Amino acid sequence: MKKVLLTLTAAILVTFTSKAQDSTSTPLSISGSVDAYYKYDFAKVPNIGTSFATDQNSASLGMIDVALKKTTGKASFVGEVSFGPRGEGQSIPNAGSGGQSFHIQNLYASYAFSDKFSMTAGYMGTFVGYEVISPVGNYNYSTSYLFTNGPFQNAGIKATYAFSPKVSLMAGLFNGWNSYTATNGVSNFGAQLMVAPVEGWSAYLNLLTGEDAYGGYGTVLDLTTGYQVTEKFKVGLNVADFSKSEDADGGYSGGALYLQEGITSGFSLGLRGEYFKSKSGATGLTLSGVVPGESVTAFTLSGNLKAGGLTFIPEVRFDNGSVNQFLKENGSATKSASQFLLAVVYAF
Numbered sequence: 001m002k003k004v005l006l007t008l009t010a011a012i013l014v015t016f017t018s019k020a021q022d023s024t025s026t027p028l029s030i031s032g033s034v035d036a037y038y039k040y041d042f043a044k045v046p047n048i049g050t051s052f053a054t055d056q057n058s059a060s061l062g063m064i065d066v067a068l069k070k071t072t073g074k075a076s077f078v079g080e081v082s083f084g085p086r087g088e089g090q091s092i093p094n095a096g097s098g099g100q101s102f103h104i105q106n107l108y109a110s111y112a113f114s115d116k117f118s119m120t121a122g123y124m125g126t127f128v129g130y131e132v133i134s135p136v137g138n139y140n141y142s143t144s145y146l147f148t149n150g151p152f153q154n155a156g157i158k159a160t161y162a163f164s165p166k167v168s169l170m171a172g173l174f175n176g177w178n179s180y181t182a183t184n185g186v187s188n189f190g191a192q193l194m195v196a197p198v199e200g201w202s203a204y205l206n207l208l209t210g211e212d213a214y215g216g217y218g219t220v221l222d223l224t225t226g227y228q229v230t231e232k233f234k235v236g237l238n239v240a241d242f243s244k245s246e247d248a249d250g251g252y253s254g255g256a257l258y259l260q261e262g263i264t265s266g267f268s269l270g271l272r273g274e275y276f277k278s279k280s281g282a283t284g285l286t287l288s289g290v291v292p293g294e295s296v297t298a299f300t301l302s303g304n305l306k307a308g309g310l311t312f313i314p315e316v317r318f319d320n321g322s323v324n325q326f327l328k329e330n331g332s333a334t335k336s337a338s339q340f341l342l343a344v345v346y347a348f
Contacts, residue, residue, distance in 0.1 A: 029069040033136045035062030035086070037343035047326045047337035048298075048319050049289025051148040052086045053141060062343070063087030065105065065134055074113070080106040087133070104180070105133060105153070121157040123180060126150070127170065127192050128206045128222045130238035130256065140302045141313045141343040144256045145276035146240050148288045150220060151177040151208060156186060168194045176211030187211035200228035217245040232262035243279070251279045252287055266307065272300040291325040313343040 038059050041047045046056045053060075063084035070077060081102050082088070088103045108122025131138050131147040158172025170192040175182035188210030196202040203225035212218045222240040229235055236258030244250030254276035262268045280292040290296055302315040317339050319326070324333035 025072040026070060030066070031069070031348060032064070032066040032080075033134060033345060033347045034064050035135045035141075035343060035345040036060065037062060037141060037341055039339055039341040041337065041339045043327055043334075043337060044329050045327050045331075048142070048317065048339060049148070050145055051143045051288075052090055052135075053341055053343070054090070061085055062135060062345075065136075067106070075109065075111050077109040078106050080104070082133075086135070116162045117159070119157065119159045123153060123155040124158075126152055126154050126208075127190065127204070128208055128220055129240065130224045130226075130236060130258070135343070135345045136347045139258065139260055139270045139304065140272050140300050141315055141341060141345075142300060142317055142339075144238070144272065144274050145252075145287075145289060145296060145298065146238055146254050146256055146274065149252055149276075149290075150222070150240065150242070151213065153178050154188070154190065154208070155180060155182075156188070156190075158190070166196045170194075174208075174210070177213040184211055187217075202226060212242075212244075214244070214250075216250075218251060219243050219245065226258075232268075234258075234260045236260075249279055249293075252290075253277050253279060266305060268304045270302050270304065272298075272302075274298045274300075291321065291323055294325065295322045296320065296325075309347045311345045311347070313341075313345065315341050315343070317341075 036059065037053055039053050039055060041056050044056070046054055052062065061084045063082045063086040065080065065082040065087055067078065067080035082105050083102050087105065104123060106122075106124055108120050108124050110118055110120040112118040125132060129147055129150050131143055133152060135141060154174040154177070156172050156174030158170055160168060160170040162168040172190050173186050174188040174190055176184065176187055188208060190208045191206070193205045194202065203223065206222040206224065207220070209219040210217060220240060220242045222238070224238050226234065226236040237255070239255040241253040242251040254274065256272055256274040258270065258272050260268060260270040275295065275297050276290060277295040278287045278290040278292050280287060296319055298317065298319040300315060300317040302313055305312040318336070319338070320336045324335050326334050326337035328334050
């Protein structure tokens, strides 16, 4: 892979030196969000092991997220940092200790060689999956099992070619999952095929194979799609499979369906239904929130009440396992768990 990276770097340098630079520049864009929440688990103990919103019976912080963006000619950059539990240790599985005070969400630069072809290098939010770290990018405040157990970010270099406004292909070389620097070299290959057959409908077929976050190697196949059926009704779907290279039984599979309906101009309701299966046996990896070799079915109903940049999110969630993997109030095991939360998210 080292030779491939050197070849790509040389090609970029040749292009930069052979083309006159376009001095057209856009103003520096500053955007971001702040969020906080209150969560109550009806068993009175933290029970559901997905990302974020983990504190029980507490008014708790999410994160402050700030993103800078700018384009000059054909070159552009994005720098995004976050402060707070959601944006620090809860966002990156191999960090969050040792006095960490912030987390880099994105730090990359891009160059558009033409209207169809561009390249990007740096540290980027992953292209895999339906949900993201920032609550602004999600409808539900609590996250899915697919999100929690998949990659969060990818560091590397990627190229994107748009065959038409309806079809594009991305391919790239990356470090292991969620790593600023590679411990075992550039070890992942990733690709994404985007198709947009009709207005309001887009689909992404994603592949990421190589070093993962579980101390080994594996391959993720992921389909993410969304369709704005009417002005008020939207359907989303995420289906994924992760297989460990060194363990035939290791990994996970599952799917999540997202239904969102606008009730008024400022209020909507969204339902997420998810099935998640751990393919790990007793000697395999332990996935977050799921007993190895078992499954979970989860339903999350969220409201979005918007006023300017503020979104108020009341939410109820019910999870049911194939075995006893949650806790009752008395500490005994049970198959089900439920929680209620209120979240506020302000985007600027």
